[in-house]
Amino acid sequence: MVQMVETETSCCTIISEDVKDAVVLEGSPELGLIGNILGWLLVEELKMKQIGYIDSKKFPPLAVLYKGIAIHPFRIYSTDGIVLFLSDFIIPPTVSYDMSNAIVEWMERNNSKELITFNSMVVMEKSDSVAGAANSEDALKRLGDLELPILPFGNVNGLSGALLTRTATKDIPASCLFAEVLNQYPDPRAAASLVNVLNKMLDIDVNAEPLLKEAKDIEERLKELAKRVQNEPESPIYS
Amino acid sequence: MVQMVETETSCCTIISEDVKDAVVLEGSPELGLIGNILGWLLVEELKMKQIGYIDSKKFPPLAVLYKGIAIHPFRIYSTDGIVLFLSDFIIPPTVSYDMSNAIVEWMERNNSKELITFNSMVVMEKSDSVAGAANSEDALKRLGDLELPILPFGNVNGLSGALLTRTATKDIPASCLFAEVLNQYPDPRAAASLVNVLNKMLDIDVNAEPLLKEAKDIEERLKELAKRVQNEPESPIYS
Amino acid sequence: MVQMVETETSCCTIISEDVKDAVVLEGSPELGLIGNILGWLLVEELKMKQIGYIDSKKFPPLAVLYKGIAIHPFRIYSTDGIVLFLSDFIIPPTVSYDMSNAIVEWMERNNSKELITFNSMVVMEKSDSVAGAANSEDALKRLGDLELPILPFGNVNGLSGALLTRTATKDIPASCLFAEVLNQYPDPRAAASLVNVLNKMLDIDVNAEPLLKEAKDIEERLKELAKRVQNEPESPIYS
Amino acid sequence: MVQMVETETSCCTIISEDVKDAVVLEGSPELGLIGNILGWLLVEELKMKQIGYIDSKKFPPLAVLYKGIAIHPFRIYSTDGIVLFLSDFIIPPTVSYDMSNAIVEWMERNNSKELITFNSMVVMEKSDSVAGAANSEDALKRLGDLELPILPFGNVNGLSGALLTRTATKDIPASCLFAEVLNQYPDPRAAASLVNVLNKMLDIDVNAEPLLKEAKDIEERLKELAKRVQNEPESPIYS
């Protein structure tokens, strides 16, 4: 039988199986929801298995439906040598500090190899480029080996920012991949742009097509909406 | 004499009689106030008896009048094999976590058979359809047997969301019924749409007519109001 | 010498003389400030004596002037068999729970006979009617004996709501009198409408005339203001 | 060597020399900043010496410059038989309760003779009158002896309100002087109106001229500004 282990800090608890020597991915929804969209793609495409969840009094009361079944809003998944921390809500800033401590404690106990997080950079115009950053000279060198452009300056907000410095303190290599976004709205096309890089980093073969299809659907709907808004007169509520 | 038992968490206390082996319904007012409206209908139609209430420092100071008598704003009712947790105010998110723990603890001690919660799905246009979700494969199968369409993806907010995952952790089957709503306003017609499904699930025979009548009354009043707003000139406050 | 007794909860303290077997009135300012306005009338007309006050860290820093003397903003008054809890500020919701516990504890220790609170019901148009509600069947019957119409459904907010259910838990009879108000502004005319009922309930003979005079003064001033607003051109700040 | 004594409550600490048998003045900035403006005048004109300060985690991070030197934002000054508590920021309401306790504790230990606080009354039109209130019949009588009109009814907000009732509880006489203000802006002219009364009460001879000059300067600047606003076209940011 699988043993669930609790990793607890003052404001949150990780209830999860232990998985040794894995690469850990973190997908929480910052601007563009990049990490969350990419995380769901990996769950589907790699048929990842849920191995645990994070629980906290400070989370919003929320369940997420997946094929009709209510699941925890912050789940942990695993497949061959890869572990994914996947959140479906924006982590409250007051929780991020303790949560990053709990995740890094989990990684230390499980001798995790490295951390990869996902974030976004806001641009005025998209050039479809992707950039990376890391938490040490060594970790940065690896990104160079992948011929990934480096994001030299800027802020990394949210859980991924907190994890980057926290892992550095514990000498765990970590990197962050940045997709270009125009605004805060969900952007599956931006998330898709990271798939190739991730495929190389993890030596996997995930297909970004579902995200590109989703992006086209959203764009179609927005164009449709824009047309209707221009054409329809404002209608009375009761006629 | 009936014995009242206290189930206490750090922020709320259930003061209630114990009722063994019951199906537990939860009716707190999310969008459209579906759970609350449906809960009041059940209290009236099934002549449910109040067996307790939930108390918390974090509730708003509030009493609710029922036939001229002030009652607690969060009450627990019971009738043959059915227990209803009924709230007349929106549960503060900071209370939901502890409250869902207290309710599930009550259910475990009372060997409750299952949980049924009520919620809503916001639609652009109503099709009068109802959908369900559950907290496990087994619980989901039962909904399929009722020929109830499944809501595959989405968020379940509030106490009902928190209860769905909390019961799953304790292996208590739970399901959630979703009515279609257009906005956040009280929608008795939407609540009525759930009555047939609930009749089948609980093998009861509740009549939705009172809710349909209430819906018609609200709609009449809104039409009347719309007419008056169009016809009346803005009147001076003092003449 | 009079002995002051402290009744303390985690967020407030009652410092007061004990008065046995009294009817307790509660006057905190909800919509229309009914309870507060009525309370001040009783203090003046019944020449009630201050016997204590409530103190709390969570109160706003505030003193109230009465004939040039600074007094506590939440005071306790007494006269023949009547005790009045009178607040001059809106009780913060986070204090109401503990405060209602402290007041009911005071009532239990003093064997208080019953509680009467005051509140308001918002109407579109005034009909000068008054309504009542109670915290038990027995308490409700008494209101019927007074030929007082019952307010069957609705919410009772604030300290008076919290006290109605809290006294019920301790088997202390309580009732609430509701005056009609149009909005949240102080309404001495509405407060005056409750005086006759209270006279019958307490077998006293208070004259509502001072409130009606105050109401006329307010109304005169508002009419005057309305005229000036219509006639005066907007004046420059510096000429 | 002077000994500094700490008077500590749960949220603030007074670090100060002890001064026995003094009259204590309190100058915190309520509407019109009356107490603060008057306090600074006294410091200058009476050449008061700083004897301590109040420190609190809940104060805003702030230093005040005085002749180029950074000083604590809440200081305590003394001169012949007079002690002044002078704040340069609006006391957070959550601090006022504990701070008034600490100040009154300091006064009790130092056998302070009385407390005089300063506040304002908002009027539609100024009549240059000043009013007083007190915390007991005896304290009020003294104001009558000064031929000072009494402010019969109203609210006294802020630290001065909290101190008036807190000193009453400890049988320390206290009074409050009210200047007329039109709005919340700093009003040196209103502060100046209190100087004559204070001169009589403390048997001192402070000249209000510096405040009247400051008032004229402010008024000149506002007139100038009003003219410029009327004459200048809105200018583009970059030309």
Added chain:
Amino acid sequence: MVQMVETETSCCTIISEDVKDAVVLEGSPELGLIGNILGWLLVEELKMKQIGYIDSKKFPPLAVLYKGIAIHPFRIYSTDGIVLFLSDFIIPPTVSYDMSNAIVEWMERNNSKELITFNSMVVMEKSDSVAGAANSEDALKRLGDLELPILPFGNVNGLSGALLTRTATKDIPASCLFAEVLNQYPDPRAAASLVNVLNKMLDIDVNAEPLLKEAKDIEERLKELAKRVQNEPESPIYS
């Protein structure tokens, strides 16, 4: 091996090497971000080495990228006899009190010679002048020796304000340099104006040119933006 020492208060921890007998500079971003901009210049020009950081639950979750590497948002740097506390985010006011205690404790233990902080004074029109203030008569005298004009009156907000009074309490000399700003936006030109004074105070030779170049770049971009805003018609979102 270098030893890291923890200096902890109830809400933040300094994790840093000890550096004895240094002059301590503090650069947190108040209006115009003067301290932060100037701090980064010193790090670059003096090739300062990071010796530690400050950590706190109450910080926003944030990492800062520097040449592609994620670093803590509040870092401590050192070079010959100079230590710099450099923050890349606005310190939450609730943290400033404890943090100033922790920094001054660090300074006491390390026998720091003096503190220099940076801030800004808002002006209607720039005159390119710089001013200073200090935390004692002696510290002020030194600024006079530098022929630096003194800022006689005003408020010093933020961590620099809290540090000025806190160091005074511990008899550590401290001064604050003020640059002129027009508003709250980052102002490298204003930060540059402080460089000459700092060069004299620290006997260093830092070149302000990089800040002046940055200022020109910002100004160019704003002019460009202003032109485009004037010329371009508002474009439809979807065409």
